[in-house]
Amino acid sequence: MGYDTYLPIEGGVLKCGGRTTLFIQNASSSDRLFDPSDGGRLPAPASVDLFATPDLNDGERRAASVQSLATSGAVALPALSITRIIWEGSVGVVP
Numbered sequence: 336m337g338y339d340t341y342l343p344i345e346g347g348v349l350k351c352g353g354r355t356t357l358f359i360q361n362a363s364s365s366d367r368l369f370d371p372s373d374g375g376r377l378p379a380p381a382s383v384d385l386f387a388t389p390d391l392n393d394g395e396r397r398a399a400s401v402q403s404l405a406t407s408g409a410v411a412l413p414a415l416s417i418t419r420i421i422w423e424g425s426v427g428v429v430p
Contacts (some may be wrong), residue, residue, distance in 0.1 A: 344412075349426050352382070355426040358419055368409045371420050372425040378422060380406050386417040 343363035349356045361367055371380045383404040404410060412418055422428070 350425060353424065355422045355424065355428055356419060357421075357428050358417060359412060360417050361414060364414050365414040366414055369412055369418070370409045371406075371422075373428075377426055377428065380420045380422045382406060382419075382421045383410055384419045385410075385413070386419070387413050388415045 339356055341362040342359070343365075344359065344361055344367060346357060346359040349358075357371075359369060371377065371383065384398050385402045385404055387402065388399055410418060410420070
């Protein structure tokens with residue numbers, strides 16, 4: 336696999352400053368669901384932010400929007416989006 340291709344879903348975990356941050360990229364054309372509590376194994380995150388592309392059929396140039404989501408329950412990962420999930424403390428997250 337070359338560096339110019341993307342898996343449908345990719346993620347990365349960063350731990351710094353007393354918190355754990357998970358970035359999830361949904362490069363697919365389908366919406367997906369992700370449970371940040373891993374079925375109750377992990378605490379609820381402190382924040383969930385969604386960076387979604389604008390409507391690609393709209394001819395007007397627009398920046399990606401940032402939207403804060405609820406921190407409980409499953410998170411909808413829209414097609415062509417990046418989601419940032421933050422937990423306070425060190426959390427054993429596997430993307």
